[in-house]
């Protein structure tokens with residue numbers, strides 16, 4: 001296919017454009033939803049609000065309180081004094097890898113990522129709101145409690161091996177993040193009351209994003225607005241690239257079509273002038289074995305291959321395309337015959 005490269009590029013561009021557009025609308029809807037959500041400190045008024053609502057839930061609300069585990073908290077691996085409710089452990093491998101272009105470049109690979117959680121609530125003044133599915137949050141702010149890098153000391157055989165494979169390990173980076181007990185957090189999501197009269201905050205069923213953040217609502221909105229702007233910029237960029245590729249494809253297609261049309265016109269005019277010239281110089285005083293077997297007027301001008309019969313004039317040969325009229329052999333090719 002002539003335009004394979006362009007079509008593939010256009011396809012990749014469209015996919016990226018689509019993802020960016022989706023993210024842009026996601027951010028835009030999230031900003032509208034967060035702006036529309038009421039803000040409350042955790043307190044007795046939340047229970048009343050839910051009771052007053054029509055279907056025993058508040059679709060989207062922002063509440064602030066202090067993180068409190070509902071059982072035994074998690075203890076940090078790196079610092080036994082720190083306790084929390086959500087823990088994220090990540091091990092990243094830093095490598096120097098040879099790229100396809102032959103250069104060596106620094107790369108990072110996540111080797112392992114583990115989340116641990118315990119049930120917890122946001123509390124204030126003896127009032128609790130249990131947080132469900134914290135890992136489903138779009139933004140989950142946690143503290144980095146440790147970040148260590150252990151360099152690898154390569155041996156001679158490691159050097160040799162890396163030369164063969166093109167990958168050399170530089171070291172391992174381990175990070176631990178913790179949502180700490182006692183942190184002041186704002187949760188944005190759906191507030192409901194369970195049968196046992198406990199208030200819970202969870203990801204909304206309608207797909208509006210769920211947030212657990214240490215930021216204020218205005219900072220959260222600013223962050224979302226920054227994201228929205230970034231995606232808008234990316235949309236514009238990839239949209240422009242798509243239009244450019246589309247333009248190039250269209251221009252090439254148009255140029256090819258014009259060239260084909262001109263070539264076809266030229267071929268037709270050449271064929272017409274040749275035919276006209278032949279007609280002008282045709283011999284009228286012919287023997288029977290020199291006359292076309294179809295029209296019995298014009299001289300024989302065309303040789304049929306592979307049978308080799310010269311039995312047709314050029315005019316009649318245009319209509320006879322499949323079999324030789326003399327021997328019924330299939331016609332593979334026709335050519336002008338010149339008998340001198």
Ligand SMILES: [Zn+2]
Pocket residue numbers: 292293294295296297298312313314315316317
């Ligand atoms: Zn003829």
Ligand SMILES: [Zn+2]
Pocket residue numbers: 304307308309324325326327328329
């Ligand atoms: Zn024949």
